[in-house]
Amino acid sequence: MTAPDAPAFTTSIVAVARLTSVRLMRGRKLRLAVTATLLVLFAVVASRYLGDGVQPATATREGTEWGFFRLLIFLVPFLFNSGAIAEEVEARTFTLLAARPASRAAIVFGKLLAGAAFSLLVIVPGLLILHVACFATEPSAMFEEFGGTLRVIGAASLLTLFYSAVCAFWGALLPEAAGIVSALYLSVVEFCFAWTPGFFRWVSMNYLAQQVAGFPKRGFLLETIPDLSAPIAVGVLVGMTLLFTALGALVVGFSEYRFSNA
Amino acid sequence: MKERKKEKTSDVYVRAVRLTKWYGKVTALSDLSLHLEPGIWGLLGPNGSGKTTFLSLVAGQLKPSLGEVQVCGERPFANPNVLRRIGLCPEADALYDELTGIELVTSLAELSGYSRKDARDRAAKALDEFGLTDAMERKTGGYSRGMRQRVKLAQAVVHDPDVLLLDEPLTGTDPTSRAVILESVKRRADEGAIVLFSTHVLPEVEALTDRVLLIARGNLVAKGEVHEIRELLEEHPHHVRVECDRPRELAAALMGVAGIVGVFFPDDTAALLQTRDPDSTYAAVCKVAVEGKFNIHSLTSPDASLEALFHYLVERSAHMAGTGSDAAAGSGIASPFAGATKTSSQAKTAGAGAKP
Numbered sequence: 001m002t003a004p005d006a007p008a009f010t011t012s013i014v015a016v017a018r019l020t021s022v023r024l025m026r027g028r029k030l031r032l033a034v035t036a037t038l039l040v041l042f043a044v045v046a047s048r049y050l051g052d053g054v055q056p057a058t059a060t061r062e063g064t065e066w067g068f069f070r071l072l073i074f075l076v077p078f079l080f081n082s083g084a085i086a087e088e089v090e091a092r093t094f095t096l097l098a099a100r101p102a103s104r105a106a107i108v109f110g111k112l113l114a115g116a117a118f119s120l121l122v123i124v125p126g127l128l129i130l131h132v133a134c135f136a137t138e139p140s141a142m143f144e145e146f147g148g149t150l151r152v153i154g155a156a157s158l159l160t161l162f163y164s165a166v167c168a169f170w171g172a173l174l175p176e177a178a179g180i181v182s183a184l185y186l187s188v189v190e191f192c193f194a195w196t197p198g199f200f201r202w203v204s205m206n207y208l209a210q211q212v213a214g215f216p217k218r219g220f221l222l223e224t225i226p227d228l229s230a231p232i233a234v235g236v237l238v239g240m241t242l243l244f245t246a247l248g249a250l251v252v253g254f255s256e257y258r259f260s261n262a
Numbered sequence: 263m264k265e266r267k268k269e270k271t272s273d274v275y276v277r278a279v280r281l282t283k284w285y286g287k288v289t290a291l292s293d294l295s296l297h298l299e300p301g302i303w304g305l306l307g308p309n310g311s312g313k314t315t316f317l318s319l320v321a322g323q324l325k326p327s328l329g330e331v332q333v334c335g336e337r338p339f340a341n342p343n344v345l346r347r348i349g350l351c352p353e354a355d356a357l358y359d360e361l362t363g364i365e366l367v368t369s370l371a372e373l374s375g376y377s378r379k380d381a382r383d384r385a386a387k388a389l390d391e392f393g394l395t396d397a398m399e400r401k402t403g404g405y406s407r408g409m410r411q412r413v414k415l416a417q418a419v420v421h422d423p424d425v426l427l428l429d430e431p432l433t434g435t436d437p438t439s440r441a442v443i444l445e446s447v448k449r450r451a452d453e454g455a456i457v458l459f460s461t462h463v464l465p466e467v468e469a470l471t472d473r474v475l476l477i478a479r480g481n482l483v484a485k486g487e488v489h490e491i492r493e494l495l496e497e498h499p500h501h502v503r504v505e506c507d508r509p510r511e512l513a514a515a516l517m518g519v520a521g522i523v524g525v526f527f528p529d530d531t532a533a534l535l536q537t538r539d540p541d542s543t544y545a546a547v548c549k550v551a552v553e554g555k556f557n558i559h560s561l562t563s564p565d566a567s568l569e570a571l572f573h574y575l576v577e578r579s580a581h582m583a584g585t586g587s588d589a590a591a592g593s594g595i596a597s598p599f600a601g602a603t604k605t606s607s608q609a610k611t612a613g614a615g616a617k618p
Contacts, residue, residue, distance in 0.1 A: 004375035034508035092356035100373035101346035
């Protein structure tokens with residue numbers, strides 16, 4: 001018998017990420033995410049060119065804020081990550097991975113890496129296309145405003161990573177109810193708290209990402225909401241992403257995931 | 263050569279000490295102790311008896327509620343150092359349907375520690391071993407049940423494990439595939455691996471090994487050789503059902519036959535004979551039928567099966583446990599843990615209350 005040594009941590013992450021990527025590439029989720037993004041882009045571009053006197057900068061900002069930060073950025077990471085562990089547990093394929101000498105944390109990181117990469121591959125090009133499409137008739141403005149769009153892309157990327165980690169965590173913790181719990185968390189904590197007054201708004205990472213992107217504050221009792229500098233918001237987003245990733249790895253590391261008969 | 267093999271496999275063992283696993287209020291495995299050395303072990307038990315739970319504990323998928331399980335000297339749960347030596351073919355028909363056979367086995371081989379290239383080579387070899395060369399580039403979602411079973415086996419052996427755990431591996435396979443699978447399993451055992459093969463069909467085990475573990479209702483009820491199980495099958499009270507034109511007359515004619523301890527009449531066309539000696543009873547029924555010119559429609563044994571034997575052993579062991587450990591010892595009930603070192607001539611039935 002010549003069983004090799006257990007694989008290195010990074011090797012395991014890459015192997016799991018590759019395996020997950022192939023599955024995502026061939027599955028329906030990617031098509032669904034791309035279709036949703038195209039619909040949003042179509043709606044924004046249509047309003048830009050069919051609306052009365054809509055400025056390209058306004059169309060880009062509104063489309064980004066409402067179409068991406070309040071819709072797609074919830075949907076896309078949810079699609080790719082809420083089932084990352086949960087679907088494998090329910091389909092009983094998780095046994096195939098857990099029976100290998102790869103560390104369970106590496107399995108989580110690998111899956112998260114693939115899910116987050118696919119989310120970014122949908123969100124980031126979507127934002128770039130939106131920018132180009134809205135400024136198509138004004139090339140000079142397209143370049144002038146590109147810095148702002150890059151800032152938005154940075155904020156969207158951080159938020160995408162955070163939501164990926166959140167969805168993966170809930171999927172690992174409650175595989176039987178991964179979808180519903182992830183959706184509840186995103187809608188209540190992330191969406192609803194982004195409209196609350198005072199410090200409550202800081203609970204929502206979506207709000208922090210909007211601050212990083214440079215969007216104006218919206219909602220009511222705006223004067224009660226303390227300002228938050230962009231670097232601090234970035235730090236909090238990164239910290240929370242790492243926290244949820246670590247929690248996900250911890251949960252998977254200690255769970256038995258029993259979906260089999262005695 | 264033999265010396266080297268012995269040296270190499272000296273640390274290959276599975277050891278369970280008072281292993282217990284419960285799910286909420288359900289006890290899936292109770293107080294199980296054993297020590298397994300290299301070779302093929304048949305894990306027999308009816309559905310829901312605890313076989314999969316035991317295999318999952320050994321494979322490091324579950325944690326014991328009480329007691330301990332060790333594989334090659336270490337606890338297996340989420341332990342890469344042990345998992346690299348274990349190959350698991352799970353019972354569930356679960357594969358990544360989007361992947362081809364070669365992609366699936368290559369990915370899992372990578373997770374066993376091989377480089378991408380080595381993993382692919384080994385995957386191709388493993389799939390070839392199970393007759394899947396032509397299908398390896400097709401998605402597993404389109405495979406037949408038997409092919410899916412063989413892919414699961416290929417991924418289980420791709421890294422040459424020291425401990426191979428096969429949970430009902432012959433389910434859905436055709437005779438040709440069975441022969442290929444059994445051959446592979448035998449070869450690995452010959453090379454010094456422990457192969458634990460769960461099934462609820464005795465002939466499947468008989469084709470592979472003469473060493474079996476019997477699990478029923480979460481208890482290890484017997485550990486020994488297949489012929490001992492056969493003897494137990496013959497020893498425990500059997501029922502022989504005879505359907506004929508005059509069942510009561512036939513039963514009357516059979517009353518003097520040695521071994522027959524009771525007669526029942528489930529309906530007007532059949533007699534159910536309870537016997538301790540099925541072979542003599544079959545012979546006697548044939549003889550009486552010829553002499554008395556009975557018109558026999560059928561002659562069957564409804565409980566000449568492992569299922570019946572399990573029930574018998576469980577009831578017997580429960581009864582023995584109830585009469586105290588001395589009684590149990592005096593009745594030939596041995597510890598399953600100690601049973602590993604006993605000779606085949608010794609009885610190796612283990613009571614629910616037996617302790618290591």
